[in-house]
């Protein structure tokens with residue numbers, strides 16, 4: 318794996334914004350959305366609109382069925398070498414932070430502290446009651462779904478339950494947006510991993526520093542929507558590229 322061009326680009330950077338998408342977690346066993354095995358090949362995306370979810374019990378049943386049958390089994394998925402290498406980069410004080418589109422919590426499972434991660438699309442490990450705000454573990458709710466409660470409601474107040482992830486038509490979580498903005502403002506380079514960079518506004522956090530002149534390294538399997546902005550493009554699997562890149566970068570003399 319030749320990462321030397323990317324090392325040259327990032328060698329002087331001390332505040333790299335690492336931007337990650339579904340592709341970084343594919344080697345952990347979580348399929349992306351747009352691939353042949355992806356979610357959109359088996360379920361109608363319209364049930365993932367917030368208006369449908371709130372008004373249509375059948376849409377909620379379909380969403381819970383997807384979570385129960387296709388959702389992440391957190392006992393079985395863990396961080397892969399790409400997630401772990403990003404922790405090394407953070408510990409070497411070379412990052413402004415990690416902005417992720419992912420909802421799997423694998424950056425924190427790898428060892429990044431919460432404040433180093435902006436989860437723009439929420440986290441699937443939690444479920445929230447939309448009426449009283451109670452927070453539950455996903456697994457607890459999925460046990461109810463699997464036992465036949467196909468549209469589970471809050472046991473305390475009867476409100477609608479929803480995984481703590483952002484559906485189409487919802488605003489992004491304000492705390493996470495503020496964190497992502499700080500990371501983008503501070504960044505002196507961007508490393509985008511495993512994302513088509515096609516989902517907005519998330520992709521804007523990766524592109525903002527680039528518009529100011531910061532270099533952009535894209536590590537992805539396949540093309541992205543922003544390849545024309547890349548200073549260097551690394552084609553291949555995140556689990557191979559990112560560890561090789563971080564190791565080479567951290568072995569450079571200051």
Ligand code: NAD
Pocket residue numbers: 337338339340341342343344347348349350351352418419420421422438510511512513514515516536537538539540541553554555556
């Ligand atoms: P995407 O599905 O649009 O793109 C993923 C990209 O990663 C693709 O270009 C794919 O070819 C590439 N890829 C696949 N395997 C790879 C690998 N091993 N190494 C490097 N690249 C690889 O994903 P996106 O841009 O993140 O947008 C999809 C949306 O779906 C996001 O908003 C995200 O919230 C959500 N999502 C999250 C997860 C997760 O949390 N793990 C999984 C699926 C989808």
